[in-house]
Amino acid sequence: MCMAVPSRILSIDGMVATVEAFGRQRQTSLMLLDEEVAVGDYVIQGAGGNFAAERVPEETALATIDYLSGVLADGLA
């Protein structure tokens, strides 16, 4: 499934952020975001993962990560 994993922003350099999800870090462009983001915010990636698509409220991000952790633990991943 085309699952989006919420990633937490660790640092921002210009329009590029270093984000982390499930222990993996990657860089993503903030050029297509509709709103300002800051370190500690959660974003989800668009298709291909090169651009952050939207900011996700922390509560929703954590609920999604909890669900995805369950998917991993249950062996469905």
Place this chain on the structure above:
Amino acid sequence: MEFPDTGIAVTLSTAQGAVRRVSIRSGRLVRAAALFAGRTPAQVLTLLPTVFSLCGTAQALTGLTAMETAAGLTATPATRQARRILVLAETIAEHGLTLCRDWPPLLGEAPDLDAARRWKQDFGAIRPLLYPDGDALSPGGGRLAPDRAALLRTAAAGRDLLDHVLGAPADSVLADAAAFAGWLKRAPGACARLLAEAGWPCPLGTPTPMPPAGPADLDLRLRTDRNGDYLARPDSAGIVCETGAFARRAGHPLVAALNGFAAQARLTARLVDMAAALRELAGLVQDLTGQPAGPVSLTDGTGLATTEAARGLLAHRVSLEGGRVSDYRILAPTEWNFHPDGPLARTLAGLTADAGLERRAVLLVNAFDPCVPCRVTVE
């Protein structure tokens, strides 16, 4: 624990100048929706658009409709119309992003991020123009109060933006094969250059478009799918149908005229789909009426719902017991188009194995519009 690679790997094995074997392996988590079990409908409706954000609106609305069906509820015509507008807006935004963000890099060019941002922002902003209270996902429909003028302005801006991206009026470019060929020759932008490159003869045989509401036995197959085989490799009476923009627009004169050019026909169908979605959206807005929110609560039962999302048929089947989800299954369009024996595999099989094979395979993969990253390897 690292989250696994959920992409698709396409491997072409060649011998004696031709592709002899096509292997499509998918890491997609097709059974993940089973983990919705035990959650409330409200919790699932919060998760759906985030977990499946690429077509989050279609996912959430399909889930909501399946839950309403389970409860024996049918949304009012105005609510159904508003939901259709939301799905069309998402389709337009997704296609627009593909054209501006993804297609230029396929040519080694920089993406047109200004245009990409406009598709995303303009059509992402449609929801509050329909549901100002933010309750679009309320069972039975939220308070519908359409701002018709603003919605029509968005549709008009979308038509102008499509003309800008194509470098010519979309209506004239897509009118017929001669006008389209003239546009390719003038090649006013990245879209035209990519479509021109994709115009190599590549016969597919007779395409098998998805029936509009999906296979007749969809509910039965989803219900009896014990271990996820159908979710991973669906079929309709043994046939793996094609779904998405090409299947939807196969009857359009230009798309039909490009039969025999598999990549070009499918990429062009995306443009035809955008233009048609913009027209349909504007038409639906014209006579859309407001209505108050219906205080509706969900009850136990089982329901199936389908939506024509940007990439094709999306199906959700949900069972509710004791006010919570007891079973949830999602069948997404990519499982049809990227099936190991599906339309992409059939198209790749038999391609000439020369120096241009990998490039042509990459263009074909993009033409079939996967919703996850897809790697191509030639061996």
